[in-house]
Amino acid sequence: MGLSKKDILDIESLSVEEIELILDTAESLKEISTRPIKKVPTLRGKTIVNFFYEPSTRTRTSFEIAAKRLSADTVGISASASSIVKGETLVDTARNLEAMNPDAIVIRHKSAGAAHMLAGLVDASVINSGDGMHAHPTQALLDMMTVREKKGRLSALRVAIIGDIAHSRVARSNTLGFGKMGANVILAGPPTMIPRGIEALGAPFTYHVAEAIKDADVIIMLRIQKERQGGYLFPSEREYAQCYGLTTERIAGAKEDVLIMHPGPINRGVEIAPDVADGPYSVILDQVANGVAVRMAILYLLLGGPR
Amino acid sequence: MGLSKKDILDIESLSVEEIELILDTAESLKEISTRPIKKVPTLRGKTIVNFFYEPSTRTRTSFEIAAKRLSADTVGISASASSIVKGETLVDTARNLEAMNPDAIVIRHKSAGAAHMLAGLVDASVINSGDGMHAHPTQALLDMMTVREKKGRLSALRVAIIGDIAHSRVARSNTLGFGKMGANVILAGPPTMIPRGIEALGAPFTYHVAEAIKDADVIIMLRIQKERQGGYLFPSEREYAQCYGLTTERIAGAKEDVLIMHPGPINRGVEIAPDVADGPYSVILDQVANGVAVRMAILYLLLGGPR
Amino acid sequence: MGLSKKDILDIESLSVEEIELILDTAESLKEISTRPIKKVPTLRGKTIVNFFYEPSTRTRTSFEIAAKRLSADTVGISASASSIVKGETLVDTARNLEAMNPDAIVIRHKSAGAAHMLAGLVDASVINSGDGMHAHPTQALLDMMTVREKKGRLSALRVAIIGDIAHSRVARSNTLGFGKMGANVILAGPPTMIPRGIEALGAPFTYHVAEAIKDADVIIMLRIQKERQGGYLFPSEREYAQCYGLTTERIAGAKEDVLIMHPGPINRGVEIAPDVADGPYSVILDQVANGVAVRMAILYLLLGGPR
Numbered sequence: 001m002g003l004s005k006k007d008i009l010d011i012e013s014l015s016v017e018e019i020e021l022i023l024d025t026a027e028s029l030k031e032i033s034t035r036p037i038k039k040v041p042t043l044r045g046k047t048i049v050n051f052f053y054e055p056s057t058r059t060r061t062s063f064e065i066a067a068k069r070l071s072a073d074t075v076g077i078s079a080s081a082s083s084i085v086k087g088e089t090l091v092d093t094a095r096n097l098e099a100m101n102p103d104a105i106v107i108r109h110k111s112a113g114a115a116h117m118l119a120g121l122v123d124a125s126v127i128n129s130g131d132g133m134h135a136h137p138t139q140a141l142l143d144m145m146t147v148r149e150k151k152g153r154l155s156a157l158r159v160a161i162i163g164d165i166a167h168s169r170v171a172r173s174n175t176l177g178f179g180k181m182g183a184n185v186i187l188a189g190p191p192t193m194i195p196r197g198i199e200a201l202g203a204p205f206t207y208h209v210a211e212a213i214k215d216a217d218v219i220i221m222l223r224i225q226k227e228r229q230g231g232y233l234f235p236s237e238r239e240y241a242q243c244y245g246l247t248t249e250r251i252a253g254a255k256e257d258v259l260i261m262h263p264g265p266i267n268r269g270v271e272i273a274p275d276v277a278d279g280p281y282s283v284i285l286d287q288v289a290n291g292v293a294v295r296m297a298i299l300y301l302l303l304g305g306p307r
Numbered sequence: 308m309g310l311s312k313k314d315i316l317d318i319e320s321l322s323v324e325e326i327e328l329i330l331d332t333a334e335s336l337k338e339i340s341t342r343p344i345k346k347v348p349t350l351r352g353k354t355i356v357n358f359f360y361e362p363s364t365r366t367r368t369s370f371e372i373a374a375k376r377l378s379a380d381t382v383g384i385s386a387s388a389s390s391i392v393k394g395e396t397l398v399d400t401a402r403n404l405e406a407m408n409p410d411a412i413v414i415r416h417k418s419a420g421a422a423h424m425l426a427g428l429v430d431a432s433v434i435n436s437g438d439g440m441h442a443h444p445t446q447a448l449l450d451m452m453t454v455r456e457k458k459g460r461l462s463a464l465r466v467a468i469i470g471d472i473a474h475s476r477v478a479r480s481n482t483l484g485f486g487k488m489g490a491n492v493i494l495a496g497p498p499t500m501i502p503r504g505i506e507a508l509g510a511p512f513t514y515h516v517a518e519a520i521k522d523a524d525v526i527i528m529l530r531i532q533k534e535r536q537g538g539y540l541f542p543s544e545r546e547y548a549q550c551y552g553l554t555t556e557r558i559a560g561a562k563e564d565v566l567i568m569h570p571g572p573i574n575r576g577v578e579i580a581p582d583v584a585d586g587p588y589s590v591i592l593d594q595v596a597n598g599v600a601v602r603m604a605i606l607y608l609l610l611g612g613p614r
Numbered sequence: 615m616g617l618s619k620k621d622i623l624d625i626e627s628l629s630v631e632e633i634e635l636i637l638d639t640a641e642s643l644k645e646i647s648t649r650p651i652k653k654v655p656t657l658r659g660k661t662i663v664n665f666f667y668e669p670s671t672r673t674r675t676s677f678e679i680a681a682k683r684l685s686a687d688t689v690g691i692s693a694s695a696s697s698i699v700k701g702e703t704l705v706d707t708a709r710n711l712e713a714m715n716p717d718a719i720v721i722r723h724k725s726a727g728a729a730h731m732l733a734g735l736v737d738a739s740v741i742n743s744g745d746g747m748h749a750h751p752t753q754a755l756l757d758m759m760t761v762r763e764k765k766g767r768l769s770a771l772r773v774a775i776i777g778d779i780a781h782s783r784v785a786r787s788n789t790l791g792f793g794k795m796g797a798n799v800i801l802a803g804p805p806t807m808i809p810r811g812i813e814a815l816g817a818p819f820t821y822h823v824a825e826a827i828k829d830a831d832v833i834i835m836l837r838i839q840k841e842r843q844g845g846y847l848f849p850s851e852r853e854y855a856q857c858y859g860l861t862t863e864r865i866a867g868a869k870e871d872v873l874i875m876h877p878g879p880i881n882r883g884v885e886i887a888p889d890v891a892d893g894p895y896s897v898i899l900d901q902v903a904n905g906v907a908v909r910m911a912i913l914y915l916l917l918g919g920p921r
Contacts, residue, residue: 037659045344
């Protein structure tokens with residue numbers, strides 16, 4: 001069975017069966033990264049464009065490594081070194097890339113909807129690796145993979161997502177993804193970071209971190225995006241840490257075998273205490289390793305078969 | 308038959324037979340980019356350095372994809388991340404690159420003559436991908452390939468090149484290239500954009516767009532390079548569009564099966580109206596696709612045989 | 615015999631036998647770069663991350679070419695396009711990279727000790743390609759390779775290292791390396807550029823260039839790092855050139871078959887006169903070529919065997 005779609009744009013457009021297929025495939029491909037020769041010829045002769053309008057180390061590197069371990073060729077484009085400085089529109093850039101016959105375009109863009117628009121313009125597979133505050137589906141998939149790997153299931157788990165819900169594509173994609181797979185998601189954050197219309201995400205929310213953490217099987221801390229907010233959403237980092245940061249004391253309210261997750265890069269001492277980030281419940285680095293596996297799975301499922 | 312030269316520096320130094328060889332080879336290699344496995348082992352073990360002192364998406368990406376589809380290894384160097392910030396001269400950078408035994412160096416540089424100088428310093432093949440206002444031979448070759456593909460010939464076609472002739476390496480290389488292949492080139496642009504000594508290019512010129520377009524088989528619109536001109540060459544973008552921009556009305560004066568071309572990135576609504584850029588006569592995206600094919604042909608012809 | 619260590623961090627931690635093994639291996643691998651097909655499959659399926667926090671053309675390119683000629687996959691990360699702008703610590707970046715299972719991480723960083731810290735955090739091999747004013751071991755190894763290639767030996771040669779000793783990781787690594795291999799190193803530079811505690815390097819020093827050059831078999835000129843010093847260590851470039859720059863006249867005091875070396879990029883007319891840099895005694899470009907060979911050797915010795 002393959003994935004009968006061209007693009008991975010968001011969690012909404014993936015069925016439960018498709019998510020399971022991606023996670024199963026990722027699990028079986030994960031082993032490749034631990035071999036002495038970390039490479040299979042599956043995608044030899046495929047061209048993958050990594051198109052990053054926003055700075056990124058981990059996601060870009062993760063996709064590039066995933067592609068290379070499948071023997072695909074990669075071409076990287078970053079906004080600073082590109083025609084974007086010459087004022088070209090995304091539509092024109094997309095059409096131009098398409099004319100070079102890439103098999104997939106991985107795109108990160110500051111505008112919500114950029115990946116969808118691109119997907120409508122090109123025959124290549126488009127993989128959304130973050131569009132504004134909208135979606136980051138591969139992050140949600142690697143988070144679900146990590147939880148399933150550790151807990152054996154996703155259904156009926158209590159998953160608390162804590163922080164700047166309003167500005168987080170990770171929060172949106174995870175709320176939808178874990179919800180779709182039968183988990184019970186609860187959102188928490190300061191009032192300034194809970195968006196209007198949050199009910200549409202289909203998960204309850206609270207302004208009290210302790211309430212969200214209570215009996216949680218999984219806690220996903222969101223990154224405080226200092227570079228985006230200009231500091232007007234909370235008085236200070238110290239105050240944020242006191243009210244919403246994840247500390248050992250706060251974890252005590254959760255289940256005994258709780259998993260602590262974070263999409264990275266972490267702000268130590270702000271949204272997460274160092275001893276928690278590095279502690280026994282943290283699976284933050286498992287998330288990174290599973291990121292490569294999930295991206296290999298997606299590239300394989302989109303490009304690996306006959307089209 | 309091979310290409311018995313080390314470098315591709317400009318159109319002047321290519322004979323009619325060499326241009327035909329490059330175009331024929333590009334035509335035969337173009338099919339590779341449409342295969343499921345877009346890769347042949349021809350240049351395995353060759354090292355190609357892409358040395359871009361000026362920002363570029365399409366040309367750099369085109370060369371990188373061309374090299375990888377021939378299985379060459381590519382190394383990219385951009386000015387911002389290089390020794391150039393440390394004040395090294397181009398000569399020293401060139402000699403240093405040479406000592407690492409690259410097979411080809413693709414160079415874009417803001418100074419006319421940079422590629423020629425480099426070619427004189429290194430044993431590697433040098434491919435000029437744009438040097439100041441001087442030359443951009445691979446652009447001219449892909450333009451000629453596109454016209455030949457659509458029209459079946461180059462000779463006796465009327466080719467209008469319109470815009471900032473004075474500052475355009477594309478205009479120079481295309482005027483020389485199409486002229487060499489027997490086409491009748493006519494240049495048009497505002498007086499501030501027609502250089503002194505334009506007669507040396509061997510093509511007539513006019514300040515009236517309609518006159519250039521009349522009975523044209525091919526119209527090549529040049530990009531208004533906002534980032535270079537500081538706006539002093541024409542009063543406003545709107546006025547430029549009114550006087551020199553390509554619109555559906557203006558095209559009516561050309562032949563019925565006219566081809567509309569642009570080297571990209573386009574300024575929609577300035578030198579070209581959106582409905583023209585996306586219209587039935589536009590072959591702008593064919594140019595991009597042929598760009599990969601022409602660059603594959605050049606790399607193959609320069610590096611593919613025994614040296 | 616292999617190299618029974620995980621990392622290459624500095625010269626101190628390499629034994630005489632290990633240095634000889636690296637140089638012997640580099641000599642035998644050097645020939646690959648002169649073949650028509652410059653590639654062997656030795657490191658196929660290995661992932662090498664080039665992590666450059668400081669701009670670099672030659673070292674980064676040298677490592678990338680070395681890796682590709684051994685068929686390894688490379689992923690480049692530069693500070694400007696990375697999570698560093700998001701404020702992540704080096705420790706967290708390192709752990710995240712590690713989770714993606716790279717086989718080696720090549721790091722350049724402005725802080726002394728960065729490579730050591732990284733090596734302690736990750737299972738991957740770490741190769742220090744320059745950490746602050748501390749060490750640049752691959753530069754010292756390629757310098758030793760170049761001298762051994764030209765002179766047939768390192769022992770009992772007189773090696774003068776001239777310039778900004780205080781701020782030069784190249785000076786430190788070379789003093790220790792040549793000293794370890796039995797050469798007699800002498801250091802020279804202006805008083806402002808000779809560090810306190812220089813005696814610990816185990817080499818005599820002088821403020822008089824002529825004294826250092828006298829009877830030298832090898833002269834290693836250091837780069838004046840304008841971008842680091844703010845100009846307060848010497849009155850002007852002209853004065854530096856007059857007092858400490860290497861000129862044909864000054865070379866006359868050295869042995870007849872003296873070798874002139876420089877790690878590059880050179881400041882022509884400052885620390886070295888153009889006719890000296892390009893003259894018959896200069897082996898500056900041999901250094902660059904040997905740089906690729908030494909890096910191939912290190913990657914091969916660290917990653918090539920069973921681990």
